[in-house]
Amino acid sequence: MSRSGADLALLLLGGFRSLVDTATAELARRGYQDVRPVHDFAMRAIAAGAGNASELGRRLSVSKQAAAKTIAVLQERGYVTRDTDPRHARRMRLQVTPLGFEVLRTGEAIFDELRDQWERQIGPAQLENLETHLTELVGDPPVRFDTPGWMSRDLGEPI
Amino acid sequence: MSRSGADLALLLLGGFRSLVDTATAELARRGYQDVRPVHDFAMRAIAAGAGNASELGRRLSVSKQAAAKTIAVLQERGYVTRDTDPRHARRMRLQVTPLGFEVLRTGEAIFDELRDQWERQIGPAQLENLETHLTELVGDPPVRFDTPGWMSRDLGEPI
DNA sequence: CTTGCTTAGACAACCTGGATGTCATTGACA
DNA sequence: TGTCAATGACATCCAGGTTGTCTAAGCAAG
Numbered sequence: 001m002s003r004s005g006a007d008l009a010l011l012l013l014g015g016f017r018s019l020v021d022t023a024t025a026e027l028a029r030r031g032y033q034d035v036r037p038v039h040d041f042a043m044r045a046i047a048a049g050a051g052n053a054s055e056l057g058r059r060l061s062v063s064k065q066a067a068a069k070t071i072a073v074l075q076e077r078g079y080v081t082r083d084t085d086p087r088h089a090r091r092m093r094l095q096v097t098p099l100g101f102e103v104l105r106t107g108e109a110i111f112d113e114l115r116d117q118w119e120r121q122i123g124p125a126q127l128e129n130l131e132t133h134l135t136e137l138v139g140d141p142p143v144r145f146d147t148p149g150w151m152s153r154d155l156g157e158p159i
Numbered sequence: 160m161s162r163s164g165a166d167l168a169l170l171l172l173g174g175f176r177s178l179v180d181t182a183t184a185e186l187a188r189r190g191y192q193d194v195r196p197v198h199d200f201a202m203r204a205i206a207a208g209a210g211n212a213s214e215l216g217r218r219l220s221v222s223k224q225a226a227a228k229t230i231a232v233l234q235e236r237g238y239v240t241r242d243t244d245p246r247h248a249r250r251m252r253l254q255v256t257p258l259g260f261e262v263l264r265t266g267e268a269i270f271d272e273l274r275d276q277w278e279r280q281i282g283p284a285q286l287e288n289l290e291t292h293l294t295e296l297v298g299d300p301p302v303r304f305d306t307p308g309w310m311s312r313d314l315g316e317p318i
Numbered sequence: 319c320t321t322g323c324t325t326a327g328a329c330a331a332c333c334t335g336g337a338t339g340t341c342a343t344t345g346a347c348a
Numbered sequence: 349t350g351t352c353a354a355t356g357a358c359a360t361c362c363a364g365g366t367t368g369t370c371t372a373a374g375c376a377a378g
Contacts, residue, residue, distance in 0.1 A: 005270030008277075008290060009178040014297040016171035019164070038364095054326060066365055068327070092327085111164030118167075122292045130289055131162050131170060133281045138173040197335095213355060225336055227356070251356085 023110045030110075032103050039079065040107050042070050046080055047096045047104065056094070079103060182269045189269075191262050198238065199266050201229050205239055206255045206263065215253070238262060 020037055027035050041060060050056040057067035071094065074080040079100035082092050096104070119127045162170070179196055186194050200219060209215040216226035230253065233239040238259035241251050255263070278286045 004267065005178070005272070005274035006267060008274055009175055009182075009270065011290060011293045011297065012171050012175035012178070015293055016168055016175060018297045019168040019171070023168075052326070062364090063366060064327075065329090065367085069364070108163065108165060111168065113164070115162075115164035115167055118296055122295055126288070126292050129285070130292055131167060133285050133289055134170045134174055136281055137277055138170065138177045211355070221335095222337060223356070224338085224358095228335070 019111065019114055022114060023107065026110045027103070027107060030106060032106065034077070035103055035107075038070065039074060040104065042067075042074060043079060043096050043100050043104055046094045047101070051094050052092055053094075074100070178270065178273055181273060182266065185269045186262070186266060189265060191265060193236070194262055194266070197229065198233060199263065201226075201233060202238060202255050202259050202263055205253045206260070210253050211251050212253075233259070 024035070024037065042056060045056055045059045048059075050059050053068040053071055054064040056071065057064040060067060060070075071080065071082065075082055078097055081095050081097055083095070084092055115127070122130075183194070183196065201215060204215055204218045207218075209218050212227040212230055213223040215230065216223040219226060219229075230239065230241065234241055237256055240254050240256055242254070243251055274286070281289075
C-alpha cells in the first residue's frame with residue numbers, strides 16, 4: 001500500500017520526535033534535567049568553535065540576542081563558561097565545561113542506543129538502507145536545528 | 160558507513176522539513192498565502208468531524224483556547240465558517256468552506272507530487288521500503304502535529 | 319594620531335503562539 | 349428542579365524568538 005505524500009511527511013516527523021522525545025526523557029532520567037535538544041545543539045556548536053554569541057547565533061540561524069539568551073541558560077546551569085579574552089577586552093570566550101561535555105556524551109550514547117534498538121527492530125541492512133536513501137533525498141543533516149513556531153509562522157529560507 | 164543516532168534523528172527532521180517547507184512555499188506560489196502546516200492540520204481535523212473549539216483542541220493536543228485562536232484565523236481567511244447550531248445555542252458548528260477544501264486538496268496534491276519526485280529519485284521500491292520500515296518503527300502517523308517550541312520547552316507526553 | 323567602518327554585546331520593546339485560570343452559560347440527567 | 353459537566357470567552361502569563369538602538373572595541377586608511 002502506498003501512502004500519501006502528507007503521510008510520508010508525518011512519518012518522518014514521527015520518527016524524529018520519537019527519537020528526540022525518548023532521548024530527552026532518558027537524559028532527564030539519568031540526572032540531566034531540563035536539557036532540551038536546543039541546548040545540545042548549542043553546546044555542540046560551542047564545542048565546535050563558536051566562541052561568542054554572534055557566532056553561535058550564526059551557526060544556529062538565530063539572532064545573536066537569541067543566542068545570548070541560550071548562553072545565559074547554559075551558563076547558569078554550569079554547562080558552559082564565559083570568560084573574557086584578556087587580549088580582547090570586549091570579546092568573550094565561550095567554553096563547554098566538563099559537565100557540559102558529560103551531557104553531550106550521554107546524549108550521544110542515548111541516541112546511539114536508540115539507533116541500535118531500531119537496528120534490532122528492522123535489521124541492520126534495512127536501517128542502513130533507510131539512512132542511505134534519506135541522505136540521498138535530503139542531503140547531509142542540516143546544521144541548523146530549528147526555530148520555534150515554524151509550523152505556524154513564516155518559514156524563512158528552507159534548510 | 161553507519162551514522163550516529165543523532166545524525167539519524169537530524170536526517171528524519173531534514174526530510175520532514177524539506178517536504179513541509181517546499182509544500183508551504185509551493186502552496187503560497189499557487190495563491191494560498193500564509194497557509195501554514197498547522198492550518199492544514201486544523202482544517203483536516205475539522206473536516207473529519209471536530210465541530211467545536213474544545214474538540215479541535217483535543218484532537219490537536221492543544222488547549223481549547225489555542226484551538227480557538229487558530230479557528231479565528233481560519234475563519235478570518237474564509238477557510239472555515241462558524242455558525243451556531245440552532246438547536247444548541249451555545250454550541251458552534253465548524254465547517255470547512257469550499258475555499259478551505261480547495262486548500263486541502265491543493266496541499267495534498269503538492270505533497271503527492273513531492274512524493275512522486277522522491278520516488279523518481281530513489282526508486283519506487285526503495286521509497287516503499289522506507290515507508291514500510293518507518294511505519295514499523297514509529298507506528299502510524301501521529302494525529303497530533305506539534306506544539307511550537309517543543310525543541311526547547313517541556314515536551315509533555317511522547318507521541 | 320585621528321577618523322571612520324565593522325562588529326560584539328547589552329538593553330529594551332515587541333510579537334507569536336502557546337498555557338492557565340476564571341467565569342457565565344447551557345445542556346443533560348438524576 | 350437541582351446539580352454537574354463542558355463549552356467558549358476573556359484576561360493574564362510565559363517562552364523564545366525578533367528588531368532596533370546604543371556603546372565600546374578593533375582595525376584600517378588617511
